[in-house]
Amino acid sequence: MKSHFALPLIFILGFGFYFAYAHKTITVEQYDIEVGWKEEPPLVGIQNAITFEFSQDEGNGVTTPVTNSFRDLEATVKSGSLTKTLEVLSDAKPGNYYTKIIPTKTGSLIIELKGTLNGVPVNQEIQIEDVESTDVLAFPLSGSSSGQDVSALKNAMSSLQRDVTEIKSKIGNVAGGDDIDLSKAYDFGVFGLALGTAGVILAVFAMVKRK
Structure with a gap:
């Protein structure tokens, strides 16, 4: 019986690793902040969302979600010299947040987080996965x-x-x-x-x- 479940488990873990790979995680003192796209790959002209997950390291491998993370924190998206302040919404899952966005050009976007998180200063830039052309999924072209x-x-x-x-x-x-x-x-x-x-x-x- 064990052999029947081994392959699906590896398969599922493999996909989990793939999706997590495109997200970026930064650490600010005791807090971990994971940022990435909701739908991957992100495609130009297609509505998507940038997701945030905040967790606190309690030690011994235990983490807890951080609620009200954006109370004193501001998120900005940057494309070259252009910037836009993001309207961040709370997800149903504690510690998770998202902001809707329609990328209008291919290339890289940078998320900037500035402010404080429960009194801890935050001033970070995170480059998320590049926006791609719809040609990567379109058929026939x-x-x-x-x-x-x-x-x-x-x-x-x-x-x-x-x-x-x-x-x-x-x-x-x-x-x-x-x-x-x-x-x-x-x-x-x-x-x-x-x-x-x-x-x-x-x-x-x-x-x-x-x-």
Whole structure:
């Protein structure tokens, strides 16, 4: 019976290690503060949350959750030179907190904690997991179909340009005569090309609407 439970246990522990790995833990005197994303990997444009877990080391491997952690503590998120003060909410689980956020660009974010925690000064910066593009999970990639559409439009425009060149060449080679009105012939040619261009434009609108 032991062998039947050994593999699932290792499997579960392995996943637990994976998810904890992306979170960062700092220690401020007797307090441990763990910070990370609720959903990993964090994706640009997708609502997520930054989570905080506060615990106090009681010794002998015993820890207790810290309530009211943000009473005198402020959390700020930094992206380059831009900063934003976070509205931190209490989670149902004691010692756990979160703040909702929609990352708008890929790259790293830094969480800054300033203030006091039960009288202990806190002035820490924690770099959390980088925000990634939705391409890491997207399938099929939207760029594949759009690339084909752009290629088709380029081919259509090239064909129209060849038609214009051909019409000009034919008109130039025709000798003027009483029974030939070159201006009308050219007008008809341009009219035909205009219809073709209108068709291409309608195709563009159709593709945009489809997406």
